[in-house]
Amino acid sequence: MNASDVHAGFYPERDATPESVWDRAWSAGEFWIRQLFRRRVPQAAPFAHAVARCTANVDAANLDAQIPGLRFRLRRTPRSGALLAECFGLYCAALRGSGSATSTPSPEVLGAARILMQGGVAEIAGMSERRCALALAAAAMALRGTPVHLLSSSEARARGLSEVMREPMAALGIGVGVVTQGMDARARGAAYANLVVCGALREIGIDYLRDRMSLGGRPRRVLGRLDRLSGDTAADRHVLSGMHCALVDDADRLMLDDSRVPLAISTETDQSGERLLYEQALELARVLRETVDFTIGVERTELTPECSRRLAQLTQALGGVWAARERREELIALALDALHVAQRDRDYRVIQGRVQFPPEPAGTAEEPSVERLLLQKLVEVKEGCRLSGRRVVLAQISVPRVLGRYLHLAGVCGDARGLEREFWRSYRLHTAQAAPYPPPVPWTARLFAGAKARQEALIECVRSGDRRAIVIGLRSPAEAHALLEAFAQSAIQAGVASGAGSAAEQQAVAGLDTPGAVLVSIYPAERNVLHARASAIPVSLLVAELHDGERHVAHIARAYGATACEVLLSLEDEDVKKFLGPRAVAAAGRAMGSSAEAPPGVALRCARRALTSAARAAAAARRDALMAERSLDDLLAFSGQRE
Numbered sequence: 076m077n078a079s080d081v082h083a084g085f086y087p088e089r090d091a092t093p094e095s096v097w098d099r100a101w102s103a104g105e106f107w108i109r110q111l112f113r114r115r116v117p118q119a120a121p122f123a124h125a126v127a128r129c130t131a132n133v134d135a136a137n138l139d140a141q142i143p144g145l146r147f148r149l150r151r152t153p154r155s156g157a158l159l160a161e162c163f164g165l166y167c168a169a170l171r172g173s174g175s176a177t178s179t180p181s182p183e184v185l186g187a188a189r190i191l192m193q194g195g196v197a198e199i200a201g202m203s204e205r206r207c208a209l210a211l212a213a214a215a216m217a218l219r220g221t222p223v224h225l226l227s228s229s230e231a232r233a234r235g236l237s238e239v240m241r242e243p244m245a246a247l248g249i250g251v252g253v254v255t256q257g258m259d260a261r262a263r264g265a266a267y268a269n270l271v272v273c274g275a276l277r278e279i280g281i282d283y284l285r286d287r288m289s290l291g292g293r294p295r296r297v298l299g300r301l302d303r304l305s306g307d308t309a310a311d312r313h314v315l316s317g318m319h320c321a322l323v324d325d326a327d328r329l330m331l332d333d334s335r336v337p338l339a340i341s342t343e344t345d346q347s348g349e350r351l352l353y354e355q356a357l358e359l360a361r362v363l364r365e366t367v368d369f370t371i372g373v374e375r376t377e378l379t380p381e382c383s384r385r386l387a388q389l390t391q392a393l394g395g396v397w398a399a400r401e402r403r404e405e406l407i408a409l410a411l412d413a414l415h416v417a418q419r420d421r422d423y424r425v426i427q428g429r430v431q432f433p434p435e436p437a438g439t440a441e442e443p444s445v446e447r448l449l450l451q452k453l454v455e456v457k458e459g460c461r462l463s464g465r466r467v468v469l470a471q472i473s474v475p476r477v478l479g480r481y482l483h484l485a486g487v488c489g490d491a492r493g494l495e496r497e498f499w500r501s502y503r504l505h506t507a508q509a510a511p512y513p514p515p516v517p518w519t520a521r522l523f524a525g526a527k528a529r530q531e532a533l534i535e536c537v538r539s540g541d542r543r544a545i546v547i548g549l550r551s552p553a554e555a556h557a558l559l560e561a562f563a564q565s566a567i568q569a570g571v572a573s574g575a576g577s578a579a580e581q582q583a584v585a586g587l588d589t590p591g592a593v594l595v596s597i598y599p600a601e602r603n604v605l606h607a608r609a610s611a612i613p614v615s616l617l618v619a620e621l622h623d624g625e626r627h628v629a630h631i632a633r634a635y636g637a638t639a640c641e642v643l644l645s646l647e648d649e650d651v652k653k654f655l656g657p658r659a660v661a662a663a664g665r666a667m668g669s670s671a672e673a674p675p676g677v678a679l680r681c682a683r684r685a686l687t688s689a690a691r692a693a694a695a696a697r698r699d700a701l702m703a704e705r706s707l708d709d710l711l712a713f714s715g716q717r718e
Contacts, residue, residue, distance in 0.1 A: 086290065088318035088480040102503065109505045110495060119509075122160065122189065123182035129164025130171070130179075138169060139248055142218060149219045159192060162215035169214075169243035180207050187509035188212045191485040196326050196498050196506040198491050200513035205487045208509075209322050210240040212485065217249045217270045221483070222319045226276040228328050228602040229574070230255050236324065237273040244271060254278050267314055276329050279315075280338040280477045284470050286313040288340070318480040326486025327626070328602070330478060331497055332693075335700055339471040352396060353410075353456040359389060360410035369411055376408045376416070409446065413453035423454060429463070430455045433553065473704060475501050489513055489633070490626070497694065501701055516632040518618075518625075518640035520682035522663060522673040529619065529645045530558060532672075534565050536617060536641075537593055544587040546635045548618040548628070550598045558595060558619070569593040572600035587635065588612055594635075598622065601634035616640040621650045624690030625683075642682045654688035655681060 133141070145165070149158055163185060180188075184207045187197035191212035199205055213223045227233040234253055241251045252266030254274035263282070266272060272279070290313055323329055363369055368382035378386075383400070386407060390397035397403050417423060423432045432451055455462050478484055484502060490513060491498065491506040498504045523529040537545055547569075549555045555571065562569050570583025572594055584604060586592045590612055616637035618628055621644060632640050644651050652660055659681060666677045673681070 086286070086313060086315075086317045087482060089482055102499075106496065106499045106505070119182040119186040122156070123180075123185050125157070125160040126163045126167065126185055127179070129161045130167040133164055133168040138165065138172075138246055141165065142248060146218055146220060153219065159189065159215060162218050163188065163211050165218070165247060166211055166214040166243060169246040172246055173242040180211065183510035184208050185211070187487060188215070190507050190509060191322055191487065192216075194483060194485050194504065196485070196491055196504050197487045197509045198489065198506060198512070199487060199510040200489045201510075204510065205324060205489075206236055206239050208487055209236065209324060210243070212322055213240065213271050214244065214247065214249065216320050216322075216483070217244070218247070220270075222316050223271045224279055224319075224321045224481075225271065225273045226279060226321055226323045226329060227273065228275070228325045228333075228599070230275050230278070231603040232324065233273040233275055240271070254282070263314060267316065276323070276333070276474070277338060280472070280474070281340060282314050283318070283477060283480070284338055284340055284472055286315055287472075288470050289313060318482060320483040321478060321481040321485075323478070323484070323486035325488055325602070326498075327488040327491060327494055328599075328630070330474070330486060330502060331494060331697060332623070332627075334474040334501065334697055337471050337473045338477060339468050341468045349452070350456060350462055352406075353453050353462075355393065355397075356406045356410040357414065357453065357456060359386065360407055360414055363407075363411065365415070369408070371411070371415060376411045378404055378408060405446075406449070409449050410453050413450060413457050417450065417454055419458070423451075425458055425460060428460050430458060430460050433556070473700070475701065476704070478502060490629075493626075497697065500698070513629075513633065516629045516637070516640050518628065518632075518642055519675070520642045520644070520678045521675075522678035522681050523643070523645045524664070524667055524671045525647050526645045528671040529643050530561050532643060533558065533617060533619060534561060534567065536615075537562075537567055537569075538565075540615060541591050543590065543613045543615055544592040544594070546587070546594045546596055546614060546616050546631070546637060548596050548598065548601075548616060548620070548622070548631045550620045550622060552597060554620055555595050555597050562593070567593060569595050571595050571597070572603070573597045574600040574603055584635075587614055596631065596635070598627070598631075601631045604634040613638050618642045620644075621648060621654065621685055621689060623693045625686050626690065628686070642686075644678075644682055644685065650689070651685055654685045654692065656688075659684060 142165070145158070145161060148155075149162070152158060163180075167179065181204070183199060184204050187199045187204070187208035188211035190197040191208060192215055197208060199208060209225060213225060216223045225233070225236055227236060233255070237251050237253045244251050249271060250269035251271045251273065252269035254263060254266050254272060256275075256278055258266070266274075267282075363382060363385075365371070368379055368385065370377050370379070383404060386403060387400070390403060396406070419425060423430055425431075430451060432447075452462055479502065484504065486504070492512070495506045498506055521529075521532065523532065533547065547558070549558070552573070555573075559569060559571070570580075570586055570593065572580050572584055574580075574597065580600070580603070583594055587594060614635055614637045616628075616632050616635065616639070618631070618640065622628055622631075628640065628642065631637075646652065646660055646663060655663070663673050663677055663681050667673050672678075
């Protein structure tokens with residue numbers, strides 16, 4: 076069976092109409108009732124026994140013959156617990172036939188899969204347990220004939236999830252496809268033709284946005300069926316078969332942490348005329364002579380009066396921008412800087428055909444200046460690279476709105492404590508504990524007066540850790556670049572994980588099984604770590620920048636299997652100043668005295684306060700974005716169309 080056989084002729088999705096005041100009040104009451112009485116899954120053992128009986132009664136050699144009758148009964152009574160146990164039993168029998176070592180899931184895994192079928196967020200710690208629960212729920216949905224999207228935080232995890240379930244799903248006659256970045260239209264269509272599709276949330280979300288653009292607004296069921304019956308090929312323009320069911324792995328990251336960054340389709344403007352202008356500027360600058368036509372100063376390049384007269388003659392026939400003297404001389408001065416001042420691998424780097432300048436220092440304006448943008452474009456033309464043109468957004472949609480379009484939505488995560496209200500407010504999903512919470516990651520803290528002292532402390536920690544592997548968690552590429560330069564000066568070899576998923580990055584992560592290995596992990600690179608480490612080499616995590624709460628630090632520690640964690644902060648960091656507050660910063664400075672490091676007790680209190688404040692600020696930003704979107708819906712409702 077494939078997805079094209081299901082619900083042909085229309086594009087099913089949920090119509091998220093705005094809630095009234097009474098609906099919101101009723102929803103708030105329902106949330107607190109669920110929190111009081113349904114926080115933990117009751118009676119997991121009896122359901123596990125029922126699944127075991129169904130697994131034992133299944134004829135593993137003739138699975139295909141049992142599926143049609145089960146599908147008929149599922150469509151008549153979709154909420155039957157006995158039929159759900161039978162679905163899980165079929166998948167467990169398929170697992171057993173494929174020779175899997177986990178052919179008998181634990182009661183906790185079965186309970187988590189049951190929560191997914193009910194539409195909620197199941198809390199279960201282990202990565203393998205979460206994958207098994209997702210596979211069970213996907214199999215039960217697919218046996219009903221419902222297409223399933225398994226959404227992961229990265230393409231690497233999507234591939235790993237598809238590999239785990241491909242063989243048992245094939246035994247049930249269910250195809251599993253994977254959607255990755257860079258696939259052509261034919262391969263992408265073949266992947267979506269399967270009943271179960273694995274992929275990164277942003278990749279599948281962008282495909283949904285493309286469908287919305289190609290279909291010209293919200294698809295309608297009746298009109299879609301009429302188009303199909305009339306043979307209109309416009310009904311086949313969409314890639315997805317609809318928004319049937321989404322099962323989300325790492326729900327706390329994808330549904331909450333990533334919700335502030337919208338999904339967007341953009342394109343670059345036509346730059347042929349702009350590139351010609353920069354080519355003319357560089358050609359004119361190449362004929363000018365130093366000391367005769369220009370002088371290179373400390374702050375800027377100055378043109379001589381003779382050069383100004385010469386440029387007026389050379390550009391007389393060009394017209395346009397070259398007719399204005401100030402604009403002409405400014406452009407030529409920047410072209411001279413691009414030719415004679417800016418040096419490759421010192422002032423900028425060329426990576427994959429793109430010119431990359433270092434980011435602006437902290438505390439400067441967020442938007443780069445006009446002179447800096449012009450200089451970058453001139454350097455791009457000098458290096459023969461593509462211009463970094465202005466991008467125009469064609470379509471945009473938020474993550475909560477995309478996920479809210481699914482007719483059935485559920486997810487799994489390790490620990491949702493403190494996030495229950497956000498899940499309910501954003502997605503109307505309750506959270507339930509299916510297994511014991513993971514043990515907390517113990518951590519200590521160090522607080523330094525400046526970034527230089529923190530960098531020296533990191534080097535000292537690396538040098539003293541010969542019998543262990545060290546992971547250094549950072550957030551900004553600029554900080555990682557500075558740290559790697561300091562490591563190079565100290566003759567320290569370090570790998571880098573930036574989330575690209577390249578072979579070199581995977582090799583660097585695998586190198587943590589070697590004593591003395593050092594890995595610099597730039598957030599969110601830990602999402603590409605697929606398997607728990609089985610090596611006896613201990614791993615220490617050094618978090619050298621402020622992250623968005625202790626939950627993020629715990630994610631990094633569990634991803635790399637760290638047994639010890641230390642948070643190193645600097646009072647010079649803007650985020651530390653912001654979330655500590657001026658009084659706490661001043662108190663920490665007084666506690667340091669003439670030393671460059673605060674006492675351990677002061678450092679731990681400051682680190683906890685900064686992480687807590689950062690987590691609250693991130694939650695407030697997500698809440699404000701959600702409220703702004705709902706307010707916009709209310710305003711647009713007056714025009715009869717909310718999008």
